Amino acid sequence: MSGGSHPPDVVDRDDPTEPALRTASATRPPALSHLRNRLQSRFVLGVPWGTIALCCLIGTVYLVVQDGLGAWGEPLTIPFTSWSYRHPLGVLLGPVAHQGPDHLLANLTGTLVFGSVAEYVYGHGSTGGGLRNAPAVRAFVIFPGVALLAGVVSIAFSWGPSIGFSDVVYAFAGVALVRYPLGTVVAISVGDALSVVLRAIEEPLFVVSRTPASDPWFVDTALQSHTFGLLLGITAGVALLVVRDADPPSAFRLWVAAALFGSVQSLWVVWWPRETAYVLARGAGVLLVGCLATLITTATVAATSGLGSVSDGRARRIGFALLVVPLVVMAAVAVPINAATDVREPPEARTVDVGGYAVTYAEDVPNERLAPFAAVTGEPATTSGVLVVDPDRGIWTRPVSAGRLESDGTESIRVGGLGWDRTVFVVRRGWRTTGGNTTFQVWINPNHGGFNRVYASPPAQAAPVVAGHNVTVVPSGIRFRVRVTRANGTVGTAPIPERGENVTLGPVELRRDRDRLIAVTDDTRVPVATRQ
16 A cells, blocks of 8 residues: 555453454444545555645745735735736746635635545555655655646636636646546535634634625636636546546536536636626526536546547547647637736826835726726726736736725735835825715825825815805815815815814804814804715
């Protein structure tokens, strides 16, 4: 066996526990003995060491390289995302880096579940001489090495930015599907249950805002890269079936398992952006899952069982072509997108340079990351919020949305690279006028100097007319001013008074009551603005 030989049990003839040991051995459930023997025949000492090694590597990258030890909930992610081919660090480390704890734990769970099955299918039993067939080499070098290579290939051929080990998890699932289709479906439930337990341990109480200012959940679903990883794993699994002349699963079981897997794992999430919205095409997505299950089943049957009167060699070539051609097409689309990424800072934006990154705030600017969609749909998507841009490396991201910054008031983002990182603080302050708009300013502090104002919105005029006068809040420097006008003429301007103080402009007295600005004339009191 791959785990090596073991000395026989030696029991002292005068040992009073000998009958008990014999009884326990005789009554051991045959199923457990069979499972133990099967695991030891496929793994080194019955343990999926390759999967465990991958999990340790992923955890180390998160804790050390991304500084998860220093900030568990906010790791350094921007330099370790595969933005383009001009940023090779992201392409190489993107597969083993993660966005945050939830992302990390989800992929660790998937790796443990599906990776163990894929490693079992691969097996570490010696198939011949030579170093590459040594069980320890197959377990600790070949299996994790091929998995990491698959991660780099998948992320290199993904459309747009990508980060995380999920593509490899889908590849593991693909290997498992063509060998144990129904077992893979069961493994999904096991993985989901394990994920719930891990998240409960990590965060027993989870609080979320009732009005989160963020994109819909499906925008973060990497449908293309997950499909690429799955087909890559299916191809590897079918190749193992062919090389080892193993019995393939029935076509019905494989199709059902593939359809269930695609549905549960959100391979039906087909979406595209519009100028001010996102479109989720559930109908097209469900049809895609059915077509994908049919493709997987047809290719597997053709490569392993033949196609009727078609010769075995030709049927095998057809089967592999059905899997390889979609991979080639997806790669052909990804290469020009990732190679020709041309990102730039928003025009006329005030930026703060932080270690080569340009950090700024912008409203309603074209979303550079969704430019390929715009080229197809003709509807350029726009975005608002804090932007981090590095044209030389093709980096363009909006780590904080305008809605989230408005809701929280202060946010922090991390930029950096190998061996360094810096936290950048972003502050938004504004006033919402009664019946009117909001005027606000945004400042950025790169944590090595003072605050830099990068954005100021237009003034906002209150709807109420007070004794024939209009009241307008105007952003000015690091503060806000209030302006009183009449018949298009300015009566006076002054800084907004501090809490409990007041200022008089013409016949209008403006009083500050905590975060409210109240206009007073004679016996009339009208709230005209509220501080955000």
